[in-house]
Amino acid sequence: METEKIDLLKTYLSLYINHTVVLADLDKEDSKYVVLDVRNAPAQIKKDQIKGAFAIPAKDLKNHIKEFDKEKIYVVYDWTAGTTLGKEALLILLSEGFKAYELACALEGWKGMNLPIEEIQ
Amino acid sequence: METEKIDLLKTYLSLYINHTVVLADLDKEDSKYVVLDVRNAPAQIKKDQIKGAFAIPAKDLKNHIKEFDKEKIYVVYDWTAGTTLGKEALLILLSEGFKAYELACALEGWKGMNLPIEEIQ
Amino acid sequence: METEKIDLLKTYLSLYINHTVVLADLDKEDSKYVVLDVRNAPAQIKKDQIKGAFAIPAKDLKNHIKEFDKEKIYVVYDWTAGTTLGKEALLILLSEGFKAYELACALEGWKGMNLPIEEIQ
Numbered sequence: 001m002e003t004e005k006i007d008l009l010k011t012y013l014s015l016y017i018n019h020t021v022v023l024a025d026l027d028k029e030d031s032k033y034v035v036l037d038v039r040n041a042p043a044q045i046k047k048d049q050i051k052g053a054f055a056i057p058a059k060d061l062k063n064h065i066k067e068f069d070k071e072k073i074y075v076v077y078d079w080t081a082g083t084t085l086g087k088e089a090l091l092i093l094l095s096e097g098f099k100a101y102e103l104a105c106a107l108e109g110w111k112g113m114n115l116p117i118e119e120i121q
Numbered sequence: 122m123e124t125e126k127i128d129l130l131k132t133y134l135s136l137y138i139n140h141t142v143v144l145a146d147l148d149k150e151d152s153k154y155v156v157l158d159v160r161n162a163p164a165q166i167k168k169d170q171i172k173g174a175f176a177i178p179a180k181d182l183k184n185h186i187k188e189f190d191k192e193k194i195y196v197v198y199d200w201t202a203g204t205t206l207g208k209e210a211l212l213i214l215l216s217e218g219f220k221a222y223e224l225a226c227a228l229e230g231w232k233g234m235n236l237p238i239e240e241i242q
Numbered sequence: 243m244e245t246e247k248i249d250l251l252k253t254y255l256s257l258y259i260n261h262t263v264v265l266a267d268l269d270k271e272d273s274k275y276v277v278l279d280v281r282n283a284p285a286q287i288k289k290d291q292i293k294g295a296f297a298i299p300a301k302d303l304k305n306h307i308k309e310f311d312k313e314k315i316y317v318v319y320d321w322t323a324g325t326t327l328g329k330e331a332l333l334i335l336l337s338e339g340f341k342a343y344e345l346a347c348a349l350e351g352w353k354g355m356n357l358p359i360e361e362i363q
Contacts, residue, residue: 008254095127205258
């Protein structure tokens, strides 16, 4: 049972990327990370997002998959880390052969740490 | 590793059902979905619940399993989607041969989208 | 698919321990449980913690692993149950051969049930 636990934890944690990795690279000219806000909510509900993120609702991701770049690493996030939306987006991206992770802290944690956000018009 | 990630995501996501599926069917006369509020809290803590849900604490589920109907699809929910209570209930239901899912948005998301709730007496 | 779901739920749930088990034992003279607060935040952000917990940020856990006791059962917690930090700590402890679980309710649930906490200086 301990081996199964360890295997599950390893695979589960490998789905996530830490905010520090993303933050450090986002300051670079040609960042390899692209942050995707995959919340299915309209702008007036979302109100703000992680600075520099692209809003692409999880439900629309498949229709836009041809616009994505295999050289980039996609980082998806939802309101919180325990929800399913980020994982739905992640499954689409990984299945299509893209490098992708879910942001471990999600939007909730990002805001809790006072990391840069921007208003949505 | 990518295959393991994809397999985990597929199985994990297959545990959940989207609120839209449940909502669309709940309006029907003879809905095939039965929503179960499996929170272990007393009514004065819970205060309200998803409209039409049946309150059956996860800890009492096993004792009432004979009252369940194999023709129905059970949808369990807890306060939030990342907790373990919904999954404990789900494990009992699936192990007993019932069709069952966890509500992807949980109560938190359901309320956040202003979907129908009702007070608990 | 049902078997895969049940297997995943079983392994996933086996990572967690219920607060009632921990609470009952914490009152004993020589408790076998040691509660670890693995949040990476400074004291002024954390403000309080579960009563009797030891603060050891997940990022520092590996460096202190030699101070741990194989006779004890470690119970780690983060802000909420759906985050990754508790699982990072758990992976380290299990990989090093310790008995360890994540607290199912996390700090959020513990406080929600008005269980004993203490201020952090």
